Every structure is written in C-alpha cells, then in structure tokens.
Amino acid sequence: MRKVFCETLGTSLELPDVPERIVSFSPAVTETLFLLGAGEAVVGVSAFCHRPGEAQKKRVLGSYNTVDKNLLRQVNPELVFTTTGYQRAFAQQMSTEFPVYAVELPVSISGIIDTVVKVGLLSNRIGQANTLARKLVETLAKPRPIKRKLKVYVEIDFGQPVTFGAYSYITDALRLLGAGAVYGDEPSEWLSPDLEAVRGADPDVIIYEAKMFKPFQQGDLTKLIRKRGWESTKAVRTNQVFLTPGPLDFLAHHGPSFITSVLPWIKKNLDSTSGLHVLA
Numbered sequence: 001m002r003k004v005f006c007e008t009l010g011t012s013l014e015l016p017d018v019p020e021r022i023v024s025f026s027p028a029v030t031e032t033l034f035l036l037g038a039g040e041a042v043v044g045v046s047a048f049c050h051r052p053g054e055a056q057k058k059r060v061l062g063s064y065n066t067v068d069k070n071l072l073r074q075v076n077p078e079l080v081f082t083t084t085g086y087q088r089a090f091a092q093q094m095s096t097e098f099p100v101y102a103v104e105l106p107v108s109i110s111g112i113i114d115t116v117v118k119v120g121l122l123s124n125r126i127g128q129a130n131t132l133a134r135k136l137v138e139t140l141a142k143p144r145p146i147k148r149k150l151k152v153y154v155e156i157d158f159g160q161p162v163t164f165g166a167y168s169y170i171t172d173a174l175r176l177l178g179a180g181a182v183y184g185d186e187p188s189e190w191l192s193p194d195l196e197a198v199r200g201a202d203p204d205v206i207i208y209e210a211k212m213f214k215p216f217q218q219g220d221l222t223k224l225i226r227k228r229g230w231e232s233t234k235a236v237r238t239n240q241v242f243l244t245p246g247p248l249d250f251l252a253h254h255g256p257s258f259i260t261s262v263l264p265w266i267k268k269n270l271d272s273t274s275g276l277h278v279l280a
Contacts, residue, residue: 004122008084008102011095018124019078023061025090029081029103030055031255032116035132036125043075048212050248051255065090072098079122085189106254107189108172109140109263116256136259143263145178146270153182153203153235155193156252157211163193169258170251177267179205199230205273206235207266209244209251218243240273 004013023044024030030049033042039054044061061071065087072080072094080100082091091102101122106112113136120129152174156162164170165186174181182201183191206225210216221243225236235241244250250262 004101006095006101008088008104009091009095009100011100013079013099013101015099015122016078019122021076021078022081022123023072023075023077023079024049024081025062025064025067025087026081026083026103027051027249027253028083028112028115028255029119031253031257032119032132033081033123035256036116036120036123036128038123038125041123043077044072048249051253051257067094069097081119081122105189106169107167108169109176109259111169112254112256112258113137115254132256136256139259139263140176143177143267146267146273150179150204150270150273151182151201152179152205152207152270153193153198153201154207154209154251156209157214158252159211161193161195162190163198164190169254173258173263173266177263177270179270195228199228199233202233203235204238204240205270206230206233206241207244207251207269208242209249212249212252213247216243238273240269242269 001014001016004015006013020041021043022033022041024033024042025046027049030045031051033039034052034054042058045055045058047060047063049055061067077098080094080098082100082102083105084102085105088102091100094100103115103118106115113133116133117129120126154164154170163183164181165183165188167189171181171184182198182203208221221241230236
C-alpha cells in the first residue's frame with residue numbers, strides 16, 4: 001500500500017500499489033485511463049464517460065455529480081476519480097466513505113498533460129503516462145500560429161449559453177494558435193455571455209457546441225444566429241461560423257483527445273479564416 005495526499009480535497013488516501021478496481025466520474029480521466037492501458041481496471045463510470053468506445057461498456061454508477069452509493073459499494077473501488085469545479089462538493093461528500101482523488105480542472109493546455117501524469121502516477125501506469133505525455137507535447141509543438149490575429153467567440157450549450165474567460169483551457173488553446181477569445185480577458189473560467197455585447201464585439205469567427213446528444217444541425221445554428229441578430233458580424237458575413245462535430249462533448253471534453261483531435265480541428269478552421277479579406 002502507499003499513501004497519497006489529495007491537494008484539492010485536503011485528504012490522505014491509502015492506495016494499493018496497482019489499483020485493480022477504479023471508478024471514474026470524469027470523462028477526461030476515463031479516456032486517460034484507457035489510453036494508459038488501465039481500462040480493465042475500470043469497474044464503473046459516469047453516464048457521460050463515452051471516450052473511448054470501450055468505456056461505454058462499463059457499469060454506469062451515476063451522473064456528473066450524482067452516484068448510486070449502493071452500486072458504488074458493490075464494486076468496492078480502490079480508487080475513485082472526480083474533478084474539481086462543479087464536481088468538488090460531490091467529491092467531498094463521497095470522500096467520507098470512499099478513496100476519492102479529485103483532479104484539478106485544467107486552466108491551460110499544459111494542465112491537460114499534467115492530468116495525464118497525475119492519473120498515471122495514481123494508477124501506477126507511470127511509464128505509459130510519460131509516453132502519452134511526450135506524444136501530447138510533440139503534438140502541441142507542431143501547429144504554427146495563424147496568419148493574423150482573429151477574434152473568436154466560443155459558446156457551448158450547457159442548458160444555457162456559456163462562454164469562456166481567461167482561466168479556461170479553451171481560451172488557452174486559442175492563444176496557443178495565435179487567436180484571441182472575445183471574453184479572453186475576463187477573470188473567470190466560464191461565464192454567461194451578454195449576447196448583445198457579443199454582437200458589438202464583432203467576432204471574426206464563431207464556434208458553437210450544441211448540448212450533448214441534442215439533435216442540432218448547421219441549419220439550426222443559422223436560425224439561432226438570426227434570432228440573436230448577429231447577421232451583421234464578420235463571422236456571419238464571411239461564413240466563418242462553425243458547429244463542432246458529433247453528438248458528444250467536443251470542446252467541453254478536456255481529455256487527451258482535446259490535444260490530438262480538437263486542436264487540429266480548431267487550427268484547420270482558423271487557418272481557412274485567417275487568409276480571408278473581410279468586406280466592409
């Protein structure tokens with residue numbers, strides 16, 4: 001056994017040298033565990049853990065901040081992963097009975113890599129974590145900044161419009177690629193946008209993510225843009241309004257695939273935009 005201190009919760013855990021019964025309520029951690037080869041040790045997940053596909057075969061023990069404690073007791077976990085932020089109170093409540101480690105929500109792209117290393121240390125897949133972290137660092141070293149500074153508005157539907165401030169890995173991703181977020185100087189991770197102020201900011205690019213599993217097409221986004229009166233923005237006038245792909249969380253997912261899949265998608269769309277001549 002080994003003793004581990006969880007800084008985010010201020011608790012000490014006693015963990016087996018190699019945990020064989022792991023529960024993850026964090027989609028990012030779940031993805032990381034599978035990429036580290038620890039998928040067989042995962043005995044329970046949340047309803048939102050859909051990456052990779054094998055994770056969907058695991059027993060669902062709860063949601064993002066709820067759990068069936070009877071089911072959790074049945075699987076008798078040696079290690080339970082959550083994140084901080086919205087899950088912090090949930091983690092604190094579970095930690096009175098179970099060995100919970102709350103991984104800090106990343107505020108930057110490098111924080112995503114740090115999560116990989118932490119999960120590797122806790123699951124005792126250290127070599128695998130170092131290999132994955134190196135791959136992610138090499139991926140980050142490839143993209144060059146876009147040709148001209150673009151003002152980008154990012155919105156995710158979490159049941160209400162949400163955008164992102166200075167303390168978000170999404171905003172940091174835009175900075176890395178040479179762009180800037182409309183709310184990039186706001187001292188917060190996320191916030192509810194002033195839709196009229198967004199129109200006034202006149203973004204060059206709009207990136208929109210629909211609610212997970214919500215049927216939503218480009219035509220639906222066009223209708224939403226019109227309803228908000230954003231037709232005069234540069235993004236709309238130059239057809240630089242992008243809907244994230246697929247029914248799952250895309251931007252909202254901060255697992256390793258954010259670096260390997262999401263960043264290239266953002267870069268490709270920003271590259272196509274940065275060379276445009278915007279008509280007055």
